[in-house]
Amino acid sequence: xxxxxxxxxxxxxxxxxxxxxxxxxxxxxxxxxxxxxxxxxxxxxxxxxxxxxxxxxxxxxxxxxxxxxxxxxxxxxxxxxxxxxxxxxxxxxxxx
Numbered sequence: 001x002x003x004x005x006x007x008x009x010x011x012x013x014x015x016x017x018x019x020x021x022x023x024x025x026x027x028x029x030x031x032x033x034x035x036x037x038x039x040x041x042x043x044x045x046x047x048x049x050x051x052x053x054x055x056x057x058x059x060x061x062x063x064x065x066x067x068x069x070x071x072x073x074x075x076x077x078x079x080x081x082x083x084x085x086x087x088x089x090x091x092x093x094x095x096x
Contacts, residue, residue: 013065020058027051059094066090 028051034044067087074083 013061017058017061020054020061024051024054024058027054063090063094 027047031044031047031051034047071083071087074080
């Protein structure tokens with residue numbers, strides 16, 4: 001029963017991420033359109049900021065999920081050292 005719940009939860013999370021990414025795609029197309037139409041620079045910058053924040057939120061959601069699933073599983077399987085090292089590396093890259 002637990003694994004079915006987990007699989008269902010994974011599918012919901014994936015669907016949610018895909019919806020958010022589709023919205024971000026739309027935002028980026030909108031930014032391109034603004035640039036093509038020589039829109040006011042501040043308007044373009046505001047939209048870039050919004051798209052960046054949306055991507056950051058998706059990344060944080062994926063990182064959260066990774067910690068709760070992959071890292072937790074690695075710790076339970078006594079592979080904590082390698083998993084924590086990988087986690088630190090990915091956090092360093094993600095926060096640049």
